[in-house]
Amino acid sequence: MAKLIDFGVLMTYRKFKADQIFTGTALRTGGEVLITRQDGQVEAIVPAADAGDEVQELTGILSPGFVNAHCHLELSHMKGRIPEGTGMVDFLLGVMKQRNFPREEVLQAISDAEEAMWNSGIVAVGDICNTPDTIPQKSKGRLRYRNFVETMGFIPATAPQRFAFSKGVYDQFEAAMPGTNSMVPHAPYSVSPVLLQLIADLPGNELISIHNQESAAEAEFLQYGTGDMRRLYDFLGIDLSFYHPPATTSPRAMLPAFLPSQSILLVHDVHTSQSDLEWMEKNRQILPQIFLCLCPNANNYIGNGLPDIDGLRKGPFVILTGTDSLSSNHQLNILEEIKTIASAHPRIPMAELLQWATINGARALGLDAEIGSFEPGKKPGIVLIENASEGLSNAGSRRIL
Ligand SMILES: [Zn+2]
Missing domain, CATH: 3.20.20.140 (Metal-dependent hydrolases)
Known part of the structure; x- marks a missing residue:
């Protein structure tokens, strides 16, 4: 699919990368980047190579609110x-x-x-x-x-x-x-x-x-x-x-x-x-x-x-x-x-x-x-789930957007 937006050019986006992204239906482990507008409206999940600069790197799982x-x-x-x-x-x-x-x-x-x-x-x-x-x-x-x-x-x-x-x-x-x-x-x-x-x-x-x-x-x-x-x-x-x-x-x-x-x-x-x-x-x-x-x-x-x-x-x-x-x-x-x-x-x-x-x-x-999910156009909030690499027993969560 053609890349419609160049996320490297416009500075109005926010970009988040973590170990995994839970999309709302699936857990993705490919090192992708979640891109939102400043107000948290989801734009896309893209490969890191397409995300441009100023990506916020986090440890854990990104989840919708x-x-x-x-x-x-x-x-x-x-x-x-x-x-x-x-x-x-x-x-x-x-x-x-x-x-x-x-x-x-x-x-x-x-x-x-x-x-x-x-x-x-x-x-x-x-x-x-x-x-x-x-x-x-x-x-x-x-x-x-x-x-x-x-x-x-x-x-x-x-x-x-x-x-x-x-x-x-x-x-x-x-x-x-x-x-x-x-x-x-x-x-x-x-x-x-x-x-x-x-x-x-x-x-x-x-x-x-x-x-x-x-x-x-x-x-x-x-x-x-x-x-x-x-x-x-x-x-x-x-x-x-x-x-x-x-x-x-x-x-x-x-x-x-x-x-x-x-x-x-x-x-x-x-x-x-x-x-x-x-x-x-x-x-x-x-x-x-x-x-x-x-x-x-x-x-x-x-x-x-x-x-x-x-x-x-x-x-x-x-x-x-x-x-x-x-x-x-x-x-x-x-x-x-x-x-x-x-x-x-x-x-x-x-x-x-x-x-x-x-x-x-x-x-x-x-x-x-x-x-409920990171689908484009939604504003689901972003949660970081930490300490979940060995399962949920020691995990904690905090809202980051
Ligand atoms: Zn009750």
Whole structure:
């Protein structure tokens, strides 16, 4: 192909060379140079001989910016406040019992957590929101956000009020960051079928996220109506005599409420079985488009165990990664998530894990035209992954553009 641009002449380009370049889909080792405009818009990846002068030489892997597809930035002040390994129900009770933090502390923690995400190479976030607390920080535009305004309400009769309350939060996000927001259900065990349908039927609500099959307690509660999850409702003073469990798994209970024109991030998937995956695949034509979002460090923190990741990889569904919140994680760092997966599954190729961390997350959030890979015209951010020549176990990441 003819060389269209002489990168040696124009000084407005930035040029980066490292040991390897992860393009968003493949790991390239040919000593090539990534060329961007000053503002980070990708121009090309070219052989070093064609790159001209002033190439910045780095040690490590260049990667497009990471996507954190599941976070709760507004809970950042909870860092270190919930003990590890409590199990799902005590974790949820712990979060609910910790209230009334000074607003200044909440806002400072949001700002600090976003800064840490930026530094570690995260460029976009799928963020669960129960309050408008994160709007001021997000409005600064440092990271891209898809805001998932979360709705909970287990008593069917209160569904209209619960929906209206969350719609009020959603409207504040729409006013501040138009076109980047959805209303979403919290989890199959915390949202009544009536409320679920109100969310599914909201016009323009095309991108959904839900906590799915996170714990054994959830599975038992959906299947039989029994188990530890009842303790949560005892604490909330909710009489469960009305509850008839759907007697099936979470995806089968929830997904039929949505349309094929919608997309849904199923977050956690710790108890997603081969049978669930086969059911989802068989019914693809009538179900929303499904993305599987893994948050392994949160699963370990709470004590839920890890998903059957090899099993999930066999299915046709796109896999991506998230950090969950600082109430159930030590950091909001996507490299740390894929490091945990790599140590449990050393045979998964690094390029595949990096794809989960970049382009797959961008696709799930509908941002793949702009970020997720080093394709010309995109502005994905540039991350340097260091100390990864022997695998990911000692690797670290930092944003360089
Ligand atoms: Zn979550």
